[in-house]
Amino acid sequence: xxxxxxxxxxxxxxxxxxxxxxxxxxxxxxxxxxxSEVILSVRNLTAEVDGKPILKGVNLQVRSGEIHAIxxxxxxxxxxxxxxxxxxxxxxxxxxxxxxxGQNLLEMEPEERATAGVFLAFQYPLExxxxxxxxxxxxxxxxxxxxxGLEELDAFDFDELVEQKLELVKMDPxxxxxxxxxxxxxxxxKRNEILQMALLEPKLAILDETDSGLDIDxxxxxxxxxxxxxxxxxxxxxxxHYQRLLNYIEPDFVHVMANGKIISSGGKDLAxxxxxxxxxxxLEEAATEVGV
Amino acid sequence: xxxxVKTLVNQxxxxxxxxxxxxxxxxxxLNEDIIRLISAKKNEPxxxxxxxxxxYRQWQKMTEPNWSSVKYPAINYQNIIYYSAPKQxxxxxxxxxxDPKLLETxxxxxxxLSEQKRLANVAVDAIFDSVSIATTFKEKLAKEGxxxxxxxxALQEHPELVKKYLGSVVPIADNYFAALNSAVFSDxxxxxxxxxxxxxxxxxxxFRINNGETGQFERTLIIADQDSYVSYLEGCTAPMYDSxxxxxxxxxxxxxxxxxxxxxxVQNWYxxxxxxxxxxxxxxxxxxxxxxxxxxxxxxxxxxGSAITWKYPSCVLVGDNSVGEFYSxxxxxxxxxxxxxxxxxxIGKNTRSTIISKGISAGKSxxxxxxxxxIGPKAEKARNYSVCDSMLIGDNARANTFPYIxxxxxxxxxxxxxxxSKIGEDQLFYLQARGISxxxxxxxxxxxxxxxxxxxxxxEFAVEADKLLSLKLEGTVG
Numbered sequence: 001x002x003x004x005x006x007x008x009x010x011x012x013x014x015x016x017x018x019x020x021x022x023x024x025x026x027x028x029x030x031x032x033x034x035x036s037e038v039i040l041s042v043r044n045l046t047a048e049v050d051g052k053p054i055l056k057g058v059n060l061q062v063r064s065g066e067i068h069a070i071x072x073x074x075x076x077x078x079x080x081x082x083x084x085x086x087x088x089x090x091x092x093x094x095x096x097x098x099x100x101x102g103q104n105l106l107e108m109e110p111e112e113r114a115t116a117g118v119f120l121a122f123q124y125p126l127e128x129x130x131x132x133x134x135x136x137x138x139x140x141x142x143x144x145x146x147x148x149g150l151e152e153l154d155a156f157d158f159d160e161l162v163e164q165k166l167e168l169v170k171m172d173p174x175x176x177x178x179x180x181x182x183x184x185x186x187x188x189x190k191r192n193e194i195l196q197m198a199l200l201e202p203k204l205a206i207l208d209e210t211d212s213g214l215d216i217d218x219x220x221x222x223x224x225x226x227x228x229x230x231x232x233x234x235x236x237x238x239x240x241h242y243q244r245l246l247n248y249i250e251p252d253f254v255h256v257m258a259n260g261k262i263i264s265s266g267g268k269d270l271a272x273x274x275x276x277x278x279x280x281x282x283l284e285e286a287a288t289e290v291g292v
Numbered sequence: 293x294x295x296x297v298k299t300l301v302n303q304x305x306x307x308x309x310x311x312x313x314x315x316x317x318x319x320x321x322l323n324e325d326i327i328r329l330i331s332a333k334k335n336e337p338x339x340x341x342x343x344x345x346x347x348y349r350q351w352q353k354m355t356e357p358n359w360s361s362v363k364y365p366a367i368n369y370q371n372i373i374y375y376s377a378p379k380q381x382x383x384x385x386x387x388x389x390x391d392p393k394l395l396e397t398x399x400x401x402x403x404x405l406s407e408q409k410r411l412a413n414v415a416v417d418a419i420f421d422s423v424s425i426a427t428t429f430k431e432k433l434a435k436e437g438x439x440x441x442x443x444x445x446a447l448q449e450h451p452e453l454v455k456k457y458l459g460s461v462v463p464i465a466d467n468y469f470a471a472l473n474s475a476v477f478s479d480x481x482x483x484x485x486x487x488x489x490x491x492x493x494x495x496x497x498x499f500r501i502n503n504g505e506t507g508q509f510e511r512t513l514i515i516a517d518q519d520s521y522v523s524y525l526e527g528c529t530a531p532m533y534d535s536x537x538x539x540x541x542x543x544x545x546x547x548x549x550x551x552x553x554x555x556x557x558v559q560n561w562y563x564x565x566x567x568x569x570x571x572x573x574x575x576x577x578x579x580x581x582x583x584x585x586x587x588x589x590x591x592x593x594x595x596x597g598s599a600i601t602w603k604y605p606s607c608v609l610v611g612d613n614s615v616g617e618f619y620s621x622x623x624x625x626x627x628x629x630x631x632x633x634x635x636x637x638x639i640g641k642n643t644r645s646t647i648i649s650k651g652i653s654a655g656k657s658x659x660x661x662x663x664x665x666x667i668g669p670k671a672e673k674a675r676n677y678s679v680c681d682s683m684l685i686g687d688n689a690r691a692n693t694f695p696y697i698x699x700x701x702x703x704x705x706x707x708x709x710x711x712x713s714k715i716g717e718d719q720l721f722y723l724q725a726r727g728i729s730x731x732x733x734x735x736x737x738x739x740x741x742x743x744x745x746x747x748x749x750x751x752e753f754a755v756e757a758d759k760l761l762s763l764k765l766e767g768t769v770g
Contacts, residue, residue: 086725089717114727126722129713130740136726139736143727179740196726 037064045096054080056260065232072257082208086120115147117203121193128180165198187218194225206237211245223248243275321370347464347474360631374476376506417481417497439484446482461544461581469540470577480510485520496525507538516551523554541576549584561597568627571599578605582614590617592748594757606635609643616645619745624657633663638671647678653689660692667704674704682712
């Protein structure tokens with residue numbers, strides 16, 4: 001597969017352009033203009049964990065107003081990619097670059113990335129016993145404000161703000177007084193992630209398997225939240241194993257990741273094909289293209 | 293730049309300075325003559341000397357306990373100075389007569405004693421090495437009939453009270469260190485709250501060991517008479533020395549009918565350096581007796597200092613419907629060892645006890661909870677609820693839980709919950725991914741972990757304790 005690296009590197013951006021030009025007629029699609037700002041540019045990113053290569057040359061460009069879906073079989077590296085963008089310390093980047101709004105993301109601490117506008121909605125949100133959800137949200141919100149050179153919001157103003165945002169994810173205010181994610185159901189945890197996203201208003205939201213473990217009602221709430229937060233001024237990357245989520249959040253681009261690389265990119269039709277045919281045909285195709 | 297959970301250098305100990313002051317000490321070592329000398333220096337009544345000598349004779353027959361999980365080299369009890377006092381006028385009438393250097397020392401520790409700067413609504417007894425330096429708000433308390441003074445003074449002014457209660461909760465031969473304390477104790481605080489009085493302010497004793505070779509053996513006695521209430525705080529610091537200092541205190545609390553005593557400790561003795569050199573051996577016996585019906589004793593402790601902590605503040609629930617509580621945060625870092633917990637002895641009917649223990653271990657430290665819940669044959673419908681949570685920071689710290697439960701009455705109900713968690717890289721990363729720095733994230737998690745205990749501390753102390761923990765943990769996560 002090593003031979004394929006070069007081929008993919010040049011191919012992926014080309015495909016982007018092609019698809020962007022035949023934009024579909026959904027309402028949000030019209031937000032994208034060809035010259036919109038590049039928020040994220042990933043070039044030839046390689047990474048490993050405990051000496052084992054996981055990412056083997058990932059390329060991706062995300063412009064403002066776009067929604068990208070990254071799909072792929074289990075173990076393809078898509079969750080790792082999400083964690084690396086957020087700065088998880090367990091993964092070592094071994095090559096390539098990641099530019100976020102002109103800044104070298106890989107040199108930044110996780111909290112710096114967050115305050116700069118990168119948001120990762122966790123696949124498995126962590127429980128923090130004894131820390132009230134409200135306190136946690138306020139500290140997080142004020143960290144972002146501080147980084148933006150804005151004054152911190154006091155407890156009263158923050159309460160008001162958070163009440164508004166609760167509507168979006170249909171969360172009961174009682175959640176605010178419980179410990180962060182402690183004893184939350186899977187769906188509640190995911191909604192809590194979207195609540196955080198709504199508060200922090202990130203420039204780039206990365207949703208790691210946000211649909212996993214959700215029943216259909218919770219999925220609709222979460223998808224609705226994500227759709228409402230998407231704007232021409234931000235971008236979203238959805239990491240997902242199933243096409244199901246894409247019925248509710250319509251992506252502009254669908255990428256397929258396998259064995260640590262993006263092996264194919266296309267529009268939302270690609271997701272439908274994957275649903276029908278699985279991943280194997282793509283993997284085979286990729287193998288043929290690079291002449292293995 | 294990866295932010296792995298690992299131990300880095302600690303924040304230097306802020307209270308490690310030494311006060312240069314002329315002191316009066318007695319020769320090293322321990323024998324009956326030394327005990328007579330201490331007693332004479334303090335001009336004690338005859339019964340006190342008898343008490344000390346009996347204790348000493350018992351102590352000689354005892355052996356040092358070795359059942360706890362703490363390890364330390366043998367202590368040479370003949371190499372300790374058992375009495376050290378700053379040289380000053382025999383009896384101080386007012387603060388003006390106290391050596392300004394001493395006042396300065398306490399000011400530096402954040403305990404201003406002078407009229408103008410006193411802590412509002414907290415009366416302070418300041419103890420320096422072996423003697424009490426000053427007690428604030430004495431007159432105001434006297435108006436309510438509350439006696440708050442050093443135990444030396446109480447022996448002069450209220451010998452009948454001391455005689456009646458001293459050793460009634462912790463007998464002289466209770467254990468090795470209590471016997472030693474009973475023989476040589478130098479000073480400590482004395483509180484008596486009369487019938488029906490709610491003590492109008494927090495009472496507080498601040499202990500400071502200054503002399504490098506002195507052991508500190510203080511003795512505290514608190515008596516809450518019928519229908520009374522008192523809240524008492526204790527704080528402690530010591531300079532940094534390479535050698536270990538011994539601190540073996542005894543605290544006795546007595547609550548009569550319907551009385552309540554709330555006893556809070558923030559212990560910040562010098563803990564030794566990161567390699568375990570120096571620091572205080574804190575071997576303390578604390579016990580409260582709920583003698584009266586409906587009485588209540590509540591221990592809240594925040595243990596952050598000392599090279600070794602060995603203490604089990606306990607409640608003996610004799611009075612029917614009496615209540616014992618124990619809320620504890622014990623934090624160990626570097627090479628510190630803590631073996632701490634409580635004993636709840638249910639004797640009366642409908643007695644209730646609650647134990648909330650939170651242990652935090654960082655560095656290469658070892659932190660053990662050891663507790664006993666004993667329900668006697670006559671303790672009808674006694675109830676106990678215990679929670680012991682441990683938190684580990686990094687990969688080299690240890691946490692143990694040793695709960696002992698003995699039930700001799702079938703109507704009793706005893707519940708015990710325990711958990712061990714780790715401040716994991718993933719939790720930390722989760723908070724960081726929301727823009728919260730690693731240090732702040734640890735603070736947030738520790739505050740959350742300790743919340744159930746801090747809620748029981750008086751307001752000012754809770755804030756202080758929170759800050760203290762953050763300071764102690766600074767650099768443990770990087």
